[in-house]
Amino acid sequence: xxxxxxxxxxxxxxxxxxxxxxxxxxxxxxxxxxxxxxxxxxxxxxxxxxxxxxxxxxxxxxxxxxxxxxxxxxxxxxxxxxxxxxxxxxxxxxxxxxxxxxxxxxxxxxxxxxxxxxxxxxxxxxxxxxxxxxxxxxxxxxxxxxxxxxxxxxxxxxxxxxxxxxxxxxxxxxxxxxxxxxxxxxxxxxxxxxxxxxxxxxxxxxxxxxxxxxxxxxxxxxxxxxxxxxxxxxxxxxxxxxxxxxxxxxxxxxxxxxxxxxxxxxxxxxxxxxxxxxxxxxxxxxxxxxxxxxxxxxxxxxxxxxxx
Amino acid sequence: xxxxxxxxxxxxxxxxxxxxxxxxxxxxxxxxxxxxxxxxxxxxxxxxxxxxxxxxxxxxxxxxxxxxxxxxxxxxxxxxxxxxxxxxxxxxxxxxxxxxxxxxxxxxxxxxxxxxxxxxxxxxxxxxxxxxxxxxxxxxxxxxxxxxxxxxxxxxxxxxxxxxxxxxxxxxxxxxxxxxxxxxxxxxxxxxxxxxxxxxxxxxxxxxxxxxxxxxxxxxxxxxxxxxxxxxxxxxxxxxxxxxxxxxxxxxxxxxxxxxxxxxxxxxxxxxxxxxxxxxxxxxxxxxxxxxxxxxxxxxxxxxxxxx
Numbered sequence: 001x002x003x004x005x006x007x008x009x010x011x012x013x014x015x016x017x018x019x020x021x022x023x024x025x026x027x028x029x030x031x032x033x034x035x036x037x038x039x040x041x042x043x044x045x046x047x048x049x050x051x052x053x054x055x056x057x058x059x060x061x062x063x064x065x066x067x068x069x070x071x072x073x074x075x076x077x078x079x080x081x082x083x084x085x086x087x088x089x090x091x092x093x094x095x096x097x098x099x100x101x102x103x104x105x106x107x108x109x110x111x112x113x114x115x116x117x118x119x120x121x122x123x124x125x126x127x128x129x130x131x132x133x134x135x136x137x138x139x140x141x142x143x144x145x146x147x148x149x150x151x152x153x154x155x156x157x158x159x160x161x162x163x164x165x166x167x168x169x170x171x172x173x174x175x176x177x178x179x180x181x182x183x184x185x186x187x188x189x190x191x192x193x194x195x196x197x198x199x200x201x202x203x204x205x206x207x208x209x210x211x212x213x214x215x216x217x218x219x220x221x222x223x224x225x226x227x228x229x230x231x232x233x234x235x236x237x238x239x240x241x242x243x244x245x246x247x248x249x250x251x252x253x254x255x256x257x258x259x260x261x262x263x264x265x266x267x268x269x270x271x272x273x274x275x276x277x278x279x280x281x282x283x284x285x286x287x288x289x290x291x292x293x294x295x296x297x298x299x300x301x302x303x304x305x306x307x308x
Numbered sequence: 309x310x311x312x313x314x315x316x317x318x319x320x321x322x323x324x325x326x327x328x329x330x331x332x333x334x335x336x337x338x339x340x341x342x343x344x345x346x347x348x349x350x351x352x353x354x355x356x357x358x359x360x361x362x363x364x365x366x367x368x369x370x371x372x373x374x375x376x377x378x379x380x381x382x383x384x385x386x387x388x389x390x391x392x393x394x395x396x397x398x399x400x401x402x403x404x405x406x407x408x409x410x411x412x413x414x415x416x417x418x419x420x421x422x423x424x425x426x427x428x429x430x431x432x433x434x435x436x437x438x439x440x441x442x443x444x445x446x447x448x449x450x451x452x453x454x455x456x457x458x459x460x461x462x463x464x465x466x467x468x469x470x471x472x473x474x475x476x477x478x479x480x481x482x483x484x485x486x487x488x489x490x491x492x493x494x495x496x497x498x499x500x501x502x503x504x505x506x507x508x509x510x511x512x513x514x515x516x517x518x519x520x521x522x523x524x525x526x527x528x529x530x531x532x533x534x535x536x537x538x539x540x541x542x543x544x545x546x547x548x549x550x551x552x553x554x555x556x557x558x559x560x561x562x563x564x565x566x567x568x569x570x571x572x573x574x575x576x577x578x579x580x581x582x583x584x585x586x587x588x589x590x591x592x593x594x595x596x597x598x599x600x601x602x603x604x605x606x607x608x609x610x611x612x613x614x615x616x
Contacts, residue, residue, distance in 0.1 A: 041615070217530075222523045256606070257608065296522075299605075302565045305551070
């Protein structure tokens with residue numbers, strides 16, 4: 001099934017304890033597409049400047065991503081500069097240069113408007129609604145956001161939340177948006193704002209899915225070498241939405257599998273800078289890690305034994 | 309099988325966002341016994357002052373705990389004062405009054421010396437070795453410690469680690485003892501110090517078990533109301549060691565089940581102050597939460613689908 005992603009394409013300057021990269025390819029839409037295109041046909045909407053190279057465009061085309069929605073305009077591409085300390089769970093943003101992204105107004109082609117699955121990456125909630133206005137009859141819409149919008153445009157964000165099916169945010173964002181430090185109560189509060197499903201990303205601790213009645217949990221894969229967590233959240237969302245679009249289902253079973261797939265894809269992403277780990281990834285490699293995931297949480301059924 | 313615990317019995321003054329308790333019953337050995345005695349015969353070694361009441365002693369006796377090793381001496385019982393902020397994962401210690409615990413020298417009776425399973429709660433690593441010198445031929449020894457000993461008595465701690473089977477510590481302690489912020493590398497480094505197994509407690513994020521080759525993971529149960537995290541780690545260890553002693557096995561399967569049991573018992577503990585949640589806990593209640601745990605991490609097998 002067709003999967004539309006609207007978000008950023010960027011150059012990143014990133015420093016982690018493992019090293020430093022400049023002008024690395026990044027942005028939510030790139031990470032999301034590189035991941036989700038393993039599973040389904042992806043349509044990308046974003047804007048880049050005239051400094052953006054052909055190589056990543058050709059790579060994604062080779063993966064079957066429709067890039068007719070990637071608009072190239074005069075000026076410089078969006079740039080993010082960030083640093084990770086010993087705690088790789090959170091980046092310190094050193095600089096954000098919106099550049100051509102500052103005037104981003106997503107316009108969808110006739111074909112894009114017929115998309116069935118939609119992922120609205122972290123952009124202004126008002127733009128996210130603009131996109132939704134253009135999609136004719138989406139089957140399932142997922143959305144990411146960040147503390148910046150929760151703090152500065154809460155009312156606009158709440159308008160958008162009424163129109164989506166699944167919100168995908170991190171732990172701190174969930175506590176902030178839900179107005180409660182307890183993640184269960186925060187999750188309940190968030191679902192009252194509109195979405196049917198909430199996914200909470202917890203970095204190296206995994207992810208939680210809440211449908212208003214019960215929680216499902218998937219761990220992060222314990223990795224010996226984490227090079228760069230940049231894009232892990234969008235790679236996770238790409239794995240999850242790509243799997244959902246592939247299966248054309250949001251049954252409880254498919255959603256749980258999709259979350260495990262999201263964690264799996266994210267576990268590859270962080271093993272290299274930029275989305276390099278996605279470039280040569282194969283389905284047998286993905287299956288290998290899915291097996292390792294299964295083993296990680298495997299526990300045979302048992303009951304409380306009482307005293308022997 | 310017999311399970312020996314050596315640790316503290318204390319009065320706690322605890323403040324959490326949910327309320328405040330003074331003179332609450334606490335200490336590692338009390339929490340551990342209240343939990344593990346659901347599954348096996350427990351022998352407790354600790355010291356209290358002449359201000360310690362009979363009620364908790366009678367409660368534990370009713371659970372079949374052997375308290376002949378609980379020495380009552382002149383003076384005041386160990387007292388801990390702590391506070392939890394909105395982040396319930398870490399306590400701020402406001403005061404520690406060792407009182408009679410300052411002269412604690414564990415001496416084991418003939419019967420205690422024949423104990424098969426041993427849990428050395430968080431005390432001076434030198435005292436932990438003293439206990440091990442007295443136990444004739446333990447089948448399995450688990451140990452807890454804390455940053456205070458890692459920072460101030462590392463050599464002594466390392467001597468003790470050579471003689472134990474399983475170390476049970478929290479995330480921060482593992483990173484500190486293992487000398488690496490990456491939990492996988494830290495875990496490898498720790499196993500080189502002696503233990504065959506390492507369990508890393510991660511508060512609301514669950515627990516990891518590492519045997520040198522592979523990791524097993526158990527989540528913490530998402531709870532709507534967390535009243536008091538005090539003792540959660542010892543309650544976890546009690547559930548884990550109690551289950552192991554009950555099964556008289558440390559097979560990979562039993563260890564994984566034991567860790568899930570540890571998380572289950574800890575999830576009850578935090579729902580009330582002190583170890584009150586342990587007092588009327590029943591095996592059907594435990595089984596109910598074990599089922600909820602299973603459901604939390606349940607995911608049917610699936611493979612990477614490739615593009616549809």
